[in-house]
Amino acid sequence: xxxxxxxxxxxxxxxxxxxxxxxxxxxxxxxxxxxxxxxxxxxxxxxxxxxxxxxxxxxxxxxxxxxxxxxxxxxxxxxxxxxxxxxxxxxxxxxxxxxxxxxxxxxxxxxxxxxxxxxxxxxxxxxxxxxxxxxxxxxxxxxxxxxxxxxxxxxxxxxxxxxxxxxxxxxxxxxxxxxxxxxxxxxxxxxxxxxxxxxxxxxxxxxxxxxxxxxxxxxxxxxxx
Amino acid sequence: xxxxxxxxxxxxxxxxxxxxxxxxxxxxxxxxxxxxxxxxxxxxxxxxxxxxxxxxxxxxxxxxxxxxxxxxxxxxxxxxxxxxxxxxxxxxxxxxxxxxxxxxxxxxxxxxxxxxxxxxxxxxxxxxxxxxxxxxxxxxxxxxxxxxxxxxxxxxxxxxxxxxxxxxxxxxxxxxxxxxxxxxxxxxxxxxxxxxxxxxxxxxxxxxxxxxxxxxxxxxxxxxx
DNA sequence: CCGTTCTGCGACACGGTTGCGACACGGCGA
DNA sequence: TCGCCGTGTCGCAACCGTGTCGCAGAACGG
Numbered sequence: 072x073x074x075x076x077x078x079x080x081x082x083x084x085x086x087x088x089x090x091x092x093x094x095x096x097x098x099x100x101x102x103x104x105x106x107x108x109x110x111x112x113x114x115x116x117x118x119x120x121x122x123x124x125x126x127x128x129x130x131x132x133x134x135x136x137x138x139x140x141x142x143x144x145x146x147x148x149x150x151x152x153x154x155x156x157x158x159x160x161x162x163x164x165x166x167x168x169x170x171x172x173x174x175x176x177x178x179x180x181x182x183x184x185x186x187x188x189x190x191x192x193x194x195x196x197x198x199x200x201x202x203x204x205x206x207x208x209x210x211x212x213x214x215x216x217x218x219x220x221x222x223x224x225x226x227x228x229x230x231x232x233x234x235x236x237x238x239x240x241x242x243x244x245x246x247x248x249x250x251x252x253x254x255x256x257x258x259x260x261x262x263x264x265x266x267x268x269x270x271x272x273x274x275x276x277x278x279x280x281x282x283x284x285x286x287x288x289x290x291x292x293x294x295x296x
Numbered sequence: 297x298x299x300x301x302x303x304x305x306x307x308x309x310x311x312x313x314x315x316x317x318x319x320x321x322x323x324x325x326x327x328x329x330x331x332x333x334x335x336x337x338x339x340x341x342x343x344x345x346x347x348x349x350x351x352x353x354x355x356x357x358x359x360x361x362x363x364x365x366x367x368x369x370x371x372x373x374x375x376x377x378x379x380x381x382x383x384x385x386x387x388x389x390x391x392x393x394x395x396x397x398x399x400x401x402x403x404x405x406x407x408x409x410x411x412x413x414x415x416x417x418x419x420x421x422x423x424x425x426x427x428x429x430x431x432x433x434x435x436x437x438x439x440x441x442x443x444x445x446x447x448x449x450x451x452x453x454x455x456x457x458x459x460x461x462x463x464x465x466x467x468x469x470x471x472x473x474x475x476x477x478x479x480x481x482x483x484x485x486x487x488x489x490x491x492x493x494x495x496x497x498x499x500x501x502x503x504x505x506x507x508x509x510x511x512x513x514x515x516x517x518x519x520x521x
Numbered sequence: 522c523c524g525t526t527c528t529g530c531g532a533c534a535c536g537g538t539t540g541c542g543a544c545a546c547g548g549c550g551a
Numbered sequence: 552t553c554g555c556c557g558t559g560t561c562g563c564a565a566c567c568g569t570g571t572c573g574c575a576g577a578a579c580g581g
Contacts (some may be wrong), residue, residue, distance in 0.1 A: 073299070073343075074323065098323070115321045118298060118343075136428070200395040200403045211465040211511050217406060223568055224513025224538095237396070260528090261570070267529060268569090278529085287527070287578070448557060486559070488539065493558090495540095503540085512538070512567080528577075537568080545560080551553085 073187060076117035077101040078108035078134060079149065080126050084174065088121070091176030097183070105129035109137055116144060119183055122166070123149045135166055147182050149174055199234065201294075204273060204282060206234055215273055225250065226269045233283060233293035242290040266291055298412055301342035302326040303333035303359060304374065305351050309399065313346070316401030322408065330354035334362055341369060344408055347391070348374045360391055370411045374399055426519060429498060429507060431459055440498055450475065451494045455518075458508060462519035465511045491516055 075097045079085040082103070089101040100117065102108040105126045112120065120138055124131035135146055148166040170179050199206050203216045211227060213220045222230070228250045233241060243262040247253050251261060266285075270277040284292045300322045304310040307328070314326040325342065327333040330351045337345065345363055349356035360371055373394040393411050395404055428441040436452060438445045447455070453475045458466060468487040472478050476486060491510075495502040509517045 199393065200407050202396070203400060203403055205403065205406060209464045210517060211514050214406075217402070225569070227513075259570090260572085263528060264530085264570075271530090285528070450558070484559090485539090485561085489541090489559080492540065510539075522581100524579105524581090526577105526579080529575085531574095532572090533570105535568105535570085537566105539566085540564090542563090543561085546558085548555100548557090550555090 073118045073183070074098045075100070075183065076108060076112055076120045078103075078105060078120065078126065078131075079123040080104065081123070084123075088174060088176055088179065092121075092180060092183075095176070095180040097180075105131070105134040108134060112138060112144075118144065119187060120144055120146045121149065121179065121183070122146055145187065147179070149179075201234065201237070201282065206230065213273065220272050222272065223268075225265060226272065229265050229269055230273070230293075233291065236293070238292065238294040240286045240289050240292045246290070262291075298343045298408070299323045300325070300344050300346060300408065301333060301337055302346045303328075303330060303351065303356075304346070304348040305329065306348070309348075313399060313401055313404065317346075317405060317408075320401070320405040322405070330356070330359040333359060337363060337366070337369075341366075343369065344412060345369055345371045346374065346404065346408070347371055372404070372407055372411060374404075426459070426462070426507060431455065438498070445497050447497065448493075450490060451497065454490050454494055455498070458516065458518035463517065465514050465517045467515040470515070487516075 075092060077085065077089055077092070077099055079088065079101065080103050085101050085103060089099045092099045100111055102111055105128055108120075108122075109129070111117075122131050122134060122138075126134065131148065135148070138144060138146060146166045147170060149170055170182055199208075205214045207213070208231065211222075213222050213227070213230065229246065232246060232250050243259070246262050246265075247259065250265070253259075253261075266283055267277070270280050270283055273282055274280045282293060284294065286292050300317060302310065302314055302317070302324055304313065304326070305328050310326050310328060314324045317324045325336055327336055330353055333345075333347075334354075336342075347356050347359060347363075351359065356373065360373070363369060363371060370392045373391040375394050375396055393407050395407055430439045432438070433456065438447055438452070438455065454471065457471060457475050468484075471487050471490075472484065475490070478484075478486075491508055492502070495505050495508055498507055499505045507518060511517050
């Protein structure tokens, strides 16, 4: 069901839990130390981490914090029986749930499913990608080749408007109305200027634009070539 | 990282994208037709579906609708270049995101991660952790670097509201409605002020905030850029 | 090939938006 | 009743965004 990283130093527990979770349909990678676990996680992040607190070397809290710092992967902790100090500290370190030892694979599996279920839904916003240009309408961010592009409000509105009708020519008047909310009828260099500023940010070579094409006499058209 | 179902009839694209996504750490199941994809999805639901629009037999729209009807799995669509009809219809059929062909594996991977990241948190789980900031929704407590942060009711509501939609921009109006339960339409500095007070408590350096970003002209955004 | 029109682009100053400190009001507890 | 804490409001200052202007160069038509 899910790719799980298990970090547990006790050999018997590690092997037993790993095989059991495997039988429950999970894809388990098991490591014996925090260092090894962090390394594995860094190169191929799991969807959920099952983490023992008592570890040689880097202890569970530290591992937890580091994984938390790196992303939002859910973490299920394994703690010694009834040790509520562990529990509190664990939750503070960013664990999502904990299971008290001795572990019952069935219980761990139930917790894992519960945590994953909790983490599952929520409505994602809508983003779009054009070539290496990514527009995230929910976060109001634009990235090019993986790098974030700082956008001003007007530039962003203009880009959103253009990209909402890809391949279609939008006249200056249309853009003026929708982006600037002006109802000018006379000519204005506003749109030209806006497009120029936008190009300067998203085009590799503004003199031969890839994303925003000039259609002489009519307006502008968005669309990767 | 995640179990992904890829539905794409073009052999070259399918194989290329599948192997590339595999290298990026995803667990890819690839099918050539909508029927096959739906069958696979029914017997073992993926965490995310990458779906081509142009398919023989059942087309992408229909597949999209059926997957949507069956659950809340995020869907990333692959559409022909600049075909805005595709894009609009795709979003209407329930796609969360779309990428314009020709596809760049890196871009598709980025989109997948973005969609999953957005889909992941926000659930009303007990605690959520962002860097060294831990928000416990059950206990209504906030700790930073292990130390409890004293919060006033309004500040806490604001923080909960913002952190409930991480990575998403929330407008002042939205926040005014949800946090203050006002239905102002005129402008008000209430939200600005609330954010400022909140930042003073949770940000190390309020002048360069880490958790709550100002998105000029749009509102505020919680979480990673 | 030349002239006209349209567009790209840099410069600059104005205005809006935001951050931030200060203050006043009101509710709750002592 | 008094005092404190939380919160709404106001005003100021700074910064950033943006509208405007002018010129040069490209594109297009004759």
